[in-house]
Amino acid sequence: MSEFDFIRYANISEATNDAVAKTEQNSDRKRIAARRFRLKLAPATFTICAFLLSGSAVAQQRDVRSWTAAFLQAYANADSVTVLHSVDEATTVYGSDAAEVFHGQSGVKSMLANDARLWGGKAHIGEMKDISIAQAGDIATIFFNASFAVGDQPSVPVRFCIVWKRSKIGWNLVQSSSAVVTEGQSARAILLKNNH
Secondary structure, three states: OOHHHHHHHHHHHHHHHHHHHHHHHHHHHHHHHHHHHHHHHHHHHHHHHHHHHHHOOOOOOOOHHHHHHHHHHHHHOEEEHHHHHOEEEEEEEEEOOOOOOEEEEHHHHHHHHHHHHOOOOOEEHHHHOOEEEEEOOEEEEEEEEEEEEEOOOEEEEEEEEEEEEEEEEEEEEEEEEEOOOOOOHHHHHHHHHOOO
């Protein structure tokens, strides 16, 4: 190898090393830039996912709420076809009287028939208030207060506690409990009366 060839080889080798180093530097820069981009993108992705998930949860809660309102309206109207559509043999319903505990379709049908005769087609359940909805998977609970009246009689406040299970047809009633609640008889109200 001549001196000229050696110098040329050294220059080529040095140029190759420089090119490899620049490629590695560019590659490192690209990796760092990609990592920074992912870090910047992560909060946005999290926010978008949270937004989408919350939208889905809100839609499901509206679904439970509207299903419950329709169910109660059907019950007040003695619409046994609509009511029993959401009831199966695993359903348990507690009425406002301690003796009212009904199981399955036949029990709920009996309870509805008794209430319909008692109310004579004049029952009215008011707007749901103080609503609390919790949902995990296919199970949803909804607790709320609503006024209840029959004909011209004064309305009474009723607290409803309902557990639903999602099914192919919508929501199946798992458990329901309703009770007439007091007004002005909270511990705080009684203590205030006793202190005066």
